Amino acid sequence: MDDQFNVTYITLGGHVEVDKYRYLYFVIMFTVYIFIICSNAIIVYLIVIHRNLHEPMYIFIAALLVNSVLYSTAIYPKFLIDFLSEKQIISHSVCHFQFFLFYTLGGSEFLLLSAMAYDRYVSICKPLQYPVIMRKTTISIFLLLAWLVPACQVAGSAALSARRKLCNFTLKGIFCNNSIYKLHCVSSRGLSIYGVIILLNVVFFPLLFIVFTYIKILVISYRSSREVRKKAAQTCLPHLLVLINLSLLCTYDIIILRLESELPKTIRLIMTLQVVLYHPLFNPIIYGLKMKEITKHLCKLFCRVKII
Template identity: 35%
Template sequence: MVNSSQFPYFILTEYLDMGYLKYLYFVIVLFLYIVIVVANALLIVTICMKRSLHEPMYVFLCSLLVNELYGSAGLFPFLLLQITSDTHTISRSICFLQIYCLYTYATVEFSNLAVMSYDRYLAICCPLHYKARLTSNKVALLIALTWLYSLIKFLVSTFLAFRLKLCGNIIDRLYCQIYYVTKLACSDTTVNNVWGLFATFLTVFVPLIYIPFSYTKILRVCVVGSKETRQKAVSTCTPHIASLINFSFGCCFEIFQSRFNITGVPRIMHTLLSLYFLTIQPNFSLGSVKITDFRLYCHCANL
């Protein structure tokens, strides 16, 4: 049995020999990263400085934007370094740090989208009780629980993977993933597998159960409500649903392609789709500029 300490680094085999094209890819990835950082930072500053935007919907949005900066920081600097490197290796400690960062990012994103669906449910179905039921203290509590729940849950997952004894150090991906590290284990992985399934259920399926429940209630109100109610629901809920579908598609593809050997998809498509939920974050345009919040940029002109 080989102890994992004998492998101070992992080798990432998904990177192709790009030759001089690596500099073009570097510029493209760097540009995308800059746009994401600037767009998210601009929206965060605008929400913080405009008192008229200190409402639950925008506070939850601000949490989402902070999480997108957090997730981008866990991927893009690493990608930029790997693109220009001839030896695609990552140290063991950085690998597990990246695992923790990216997995908590995904959990916070799903949880935040679920909380935002609750906000839309109260705004449309209980407009008269909206401010009473969604006070500033409750908003702060929901955001704190979203982050703490995600950070603690994957602290356990990362620790369980870190303690494994490994037989190899080759990961057939662009970045570190807990599933592929676990596959390298020589020791028993029963606890890791059970906890991994449980964590996946909590991360993906629990929010996806609550969100349809909220929108079922919203749909019922729209059916019997006024034209103004339907217009309000469409204008505020459609971007949220599209963001959820966008992010869920990327995450579900990554989960399925990791667990099952999908041979019908070209390797380049595997590569692009494995980065989809990390690079094309819940949004409708480049970076993190959401159509539903485009009007925030109008406020920036008055700052």
């Protein structure tokens, strides 16, 4: 605690041999962060400038990629600062703000994938009603809810946690996640229950909805023509791959929290990096390679760059 300014600082104790490898860590994470921004931004740029990509499915993809950049920006700049600093610390208020951003944007991913699943369901199972159902107003409402619902719920959890007294000032991690609950002098049953409610609302229920929707799509596609099955596979497979990847990373985050004290420090660091490393890189690669229209525009863009 800094008495002069009355600011409480938390030590991020999950780093491994920063003094020895600080510049190596910095170069690797800086390169990854730049690649995340560039790869996501290129696909968003293509969706914005090409009129044939101004469809609900591509708008949701663009929103998902923007969300990935925001998610990374909530984590990576602090990593880079920590690697170059003598002490890896964060103020109590900034820690809770990072906690808020991490779980809000993580929850938004599931809700955006739910909106995409509904869009594919209407497109494949109710093609005649698609223009009426998936209007600009509907898309705007889905996007607003995808960011607003997790933000409102996680804000409550962050505010309640921030008011609790701390008896421990060392976090066994490299950024602020649910591990901040272990810093409290007394564990709160109410806060734990509220956390479970958030998990149900922004992860479990959206996941159930997506699974139910894709089962319906699978049944309808199986009964339909070969062309419908092909369309379903082309547009639904990338979303399912992204969903599986995100679900695994969400499971990782829960495992790290539950087994935190039992895991060696190096293993804990490697597992934590999985949570923030793969998903923002995975999204643009999957959508860039698996979405036919986006792949076409990517090829044209890079061919033009080569000619120049």
